[in-house]
Amino acid sequence: xxxxDVSPGRALPGAGPSADDLVQLVTPDGVRRxxxxxxxxxADVGDEQxxxxxxxxxxxxxxxxxxxxxxxxxxxGLWPPLLGQExxxxxxxRALRTDDFVFTSYRENGVAYCRGAQPTDLVRVWRGTxxxxxxxxxxxxxxxxxxxxxxxxxxxxxxxxxxxxxVDSVAVAYFxxxxxxxxxxHEAMVFAASLRAPVIFFCQNNQWAISEPVGxxxxxxxxxxxxxxxxxxxxxxxxxxxxxLAATRVALDRARRGDGPTLVEAVTYRMGPHTTSxxxxxxxxxxxxxxxxxxxxxxxxxxxxxxxxxxxxxxxREIAQKADAFAAAMRExxxxxxxPQPLSLxxxxxxxxxxxxxxxxxxxxxxLAMFEGGED
Amino acid sequence: MAxxxxxxxxxxxxxxxxxxxxxxxxLGEDIGRLGGVFRVTDGLQRDFGPDRVMDAPLAEAGMxxxxxxxxxRGFRPVVEIQFDGFxxxxxxxLVTQVARIHxxxxxxxxxxVTVRIPYGGGIGSVEHHSESPEAYFAHTPGxxxxxxxxxxxxxxxxxxxxACDDPVVFLEPxxxxxxxGEVDEDAALDPSMDRARVVVEGSDxxxxxxGPLVVTARDAALAAxxxxxxxxxxxxxxxxPIDLDTLEASVRKTGRLVITHEAQRSGGLGAEIAASITDRxxxxxxxxxxxxxxxxxxxxxxxxxxxxxxxxxxxxDAVDRVMGRAHxxxxxxxx
Numbered sequence: 240x241x242x243x244d245v246s247p248g249r250a251l252p253g254a255g256p257s258a259d260d261l262v263q264l265v266t267p268d269g270v271r272r273x274x275x276x277x278x279x280x281x282a283d284v285g286d287e288q289x290x291x292x293x294x295x296x297x298x299x300x301x302x303x304x305x306x307x308x309x310x311x312x313x314x315x316g317l318w319p320p321l322l323g324q325e326x327x328x329x330x331x332x333r334a335l336r337t338d339d340f341v342f343t344s345y346r347e348n349g350v351a352y353c354r355g356a357q358p359t360d361l362v363r364v365w366r367g368t369x370x371x372x373x374x375x376x377x378x379x380x381x382x383x384x385x386x387x388x389x390x391x392x393x394x395x396x397x398x399x400x401x402x403x404x405x406v407d408s409v410a411v412a413y414f415x416x417x418x419x420x421x422x423x424x425h426e427a428m429v430f431a432a433s434l435r436a437p438v439i440f441f442c443q444n445n446q447w448a449i450s451e452p453v454g455x456x457x458x459x460x461x462x463x464x465x466x467x468x469x470x471x472x473x474x475x476x477x478x479x480x481x482x483x484l485a486a487t488r489v490a491l492d493r494a495r496r497g498d499g500p501t502l503v504e505a506v507t508y509r510m511g512p513h514t515t516s517x518x519x520x521x522x523x524x525x526x527x528x529x530x531x532x533x534x535x536x537x538x539x540x541x542x543x544x545x546x547x548x549x550x551x552x553x554x555x556r557e558i559a560q561k562a563d564a565f566a567a568a569m570r571e572x573x574x575x576x577x578x579p580q581p582l583s584l585x586x587x588x589x590x591x592x593x594x595x596x597x598x599x600x601x602x603x604x605x606x607l608a609m610f611e612g613g614e615d
Numbered sequence: 616m617a618x619x620x621x622x623x624x625x626x627x628x629x630x631x632x633x634x635x636x637x638x639x640x641x642l643g644e645d646i647g648r649l650g651g652v653f654r655v656t657d658g659l660q661r662d663f664g665p666d667r668v669m670d671a672p673l674a675e676a677g678m679x680x681x682x683x684x685x686x687x688r689g690f691r692p693v694v695e696i697q698f699d700g701f702x703x704x705x706x707x708x709l710v711t712q713v714a715r716i717h718x719x720x721x722x723x724x725x726x727x728v729t730v731r732i733p734y735g736g737g738i739g740s741v742e743h744h745s746e747s748p749e750a751y752f753a754h755t756p757g758x759x760x761x762x763x764x765x766x767x768x769x770x771x772x773x774x775x776x777x778a779c780d781d782p783v784v785f786l787e788p789x790x791x792x793x794x795x796g797e798v799d800e801d802a803a804l805d806p807s808m809d810r811a812r813v814v815v816e817g818s819d820x821x822x823x824x825x826g827p828l829v830v831t832a833r834d835a836a837l838a839a840x841x842x843x844x845x846x847x848x849x850x851x852x853x854x855x856p857i858d859l860d861t862l863e864a865s866v867r868k869t870g871r872l873v874i875t876h877e878a879q880r881s882g883g884l885g886a887e888i889a890a891s892i893t894d895r896x897x898x899x900x901x902x903x904x905x906x907x908x909x910x911x912x913x914x915x916x917x918x919x920x921x922x923x924x925x926x927x928x929x930x931x932d933a934v935d936r937v938m939g940r941a942h943x944x945x946x947x948x949x950x
């Protein structure tokens with residue numbers, strides 16, 4: 240079901256997501272749908288693995304909620320909630336190997352969790368004690384990108400490097416629907432297609448770029464952007480963790496085989512504000528929120544697991560406790576983050592400081608030393 | 616030691632870099648079979664293959680962003696921007712990413728990216744082919760900016776730039792591409808590319824120049840000598856960081872400073888150098904530093920570019936000015 244052959248006559252101006260367009264393996268009601276092409280990609284995913292995915296999503300939602308609380312309490316300056324996008328992030332990230340490398344935007348904290356970011360790592364940047372939460376190479380994940388769309392090129396370059404190194408590692412670029420209007424994203428797809436880069440363009444279409452609806456970015460499904468540039472695409476229900484896992488595996492297999500890039504459009508919904516500074520009441524229709532609440536990624540998987548008797552109350556309790564513990568560790572880690580030393584702002588501009596910078600540093604150190612208590 | 620053009624010296628520098636380090640990859644428009652529009656990469660794709668000498672889609676931002684990803688993966692990309700005026704789409708990636716990732720990651724990820732840009736005017740070309748954008752880069756923390764004025768420096772400094780673990784904007788004086796000079800390809804890679812060099816010794820005036828205007832500055836020093844003024848020419852070579860120590864030592868000797876560049880005056884490097892040297896040498900300055908630069912206009916049509924570009928006479932006029940002689944501001948006929 241790769242959309243490599245899109246008829247120009249199939250224009251869907253302003254079309255919202257329709258279930259018929261999407262790869263979907265679990266309905267919003269928690270019913271497993273058959274889809275032979277994608278079912279075989281997740282044939283190994285039994286109840287236990289599904290429960291693990293459920294656990295990931297519960298933990299992610301829990302710490303995401305905790306981070307919003309930390310912002311409201313003045314402990315961090317800003318937070319971009321991912322509420323509603325747990326399946327898109329967990330389903331894709333759990334498809335990856337440790338030697339794959341992801342380049343994300345700032346909202347992919349669920350991806351970071353799956354890659355192995357520690358609780359405190361997730362809040363470091365938002366508390367303002369560092370510009371990066373972790374060493375990118377330690378978890379195979381670049382510092383989340385603030386410049387919208389820029390990371391798609393980085394992923395493409397990294398993927399080309401993997402091919403040059405003769406390994407079958409894959410780079411994944413995560414971006415949103417807003418980013419699809421950026422030149423960088425288009426250039427990335429052109430480079431990736433022409434040079435057959437083993438990269439996945441994973442777009443979470445959460446319907447909003449701050450206040451701008453996706454219709455302002457795209458008059459056709461975002462998945463249609465790829466084929467014209469030689470990038471086959473898949474449109475998947477982004478609130479269906481199993482379908483996202485399957486679609487990501489299809490794209491990974493293509494990349495590992497040397498068949499080049501794939502665009503995955505995960506159709507989802509940003510259930511919260513753009514960031515804690517946003518006020519979606521100014522632009523979101525309440526009816527839309529109700530509709531999307533009915534497609535909640537966690538609720539639907541829980542229904543499926545409960546229906547199958549795969550999720551006991553006890554297991555659900557354990558998962559909730561694990562989620563609480565992670566959130567508590569994040570809060571505690573946040574409190575414990577020390578403010579950086581003032582003179583550290585001069586560090587790491589270059590590998591070795593230039594004479595001019597060394598001079599500015601020493602002059603500022605002397606200035607600080609004039610105050611009582613010295614440079615501290 | 617061989618005699619070669621500046622283009623050939625750059626080509627041999629790239630060849631040595633590709634030979635010395637398997638992580639070096641070249642990325643640019645038309646750099647493969649064509650060998651680049653100025654032939655700087657002539658024969659390199661044939662000898663090193665399309666995997667290491669890559670023709671890129673026609674997208675400068677794309678090249679710069681892809682270079683970031685390659686560097687993340689451990690490569691040492693060398694990006695060719697075809698002409699100075701085409702770099703602007705890439706400035707976003709250069710300023711917001713290439714220049715900062717080392718800082719952003721607390722030193723965990725290095726960005727050993729070299730960006731080669733033919734720059735400057737005097738070739739009679741159309742718009743966007745004659746510009747001097749160095750101040751944009753020099754204003755950006757995290758970027759090193761260097762330029763060469765002769766074939767030996769072209770060869771040596773390019774190899775140094777590629778070997779450098781910081782990102783380097785390497786500006787090539789395109790109107791001097793066909794200047795010939797002796798090049799020792801086995802010369803030691805020193806002095807460091809971030810050091811300035813006194814290329815003409817003198818005692819009355821320090822004339823700071825770089826890139827295409829170093830030749831002009833040397834000519835001016837010769838002409839001034841006929842007039843009884845001893846001009847010391849300093850080839851800055853590095854524009855960020857600027858080797859102020861070398862410049863200060865010269866100005867402490869001469870007490871006078873003229874700075875020249877093709878780039879527009881306001882907010883240009885001349886202003887930065889004048890301020891820094893005034894700060895360091897106020898006690899010995901016999902005159903205020905003088906800048907001889909392009910005007911604060913867009914680069915003009917080529918039939919008037921000779922008026923835009925600093926030339927020998929404008930440099931001599933500035934030398935007269937710092938020497939307290941009659942000059943264009945006081946008027947040639949002034950008593």
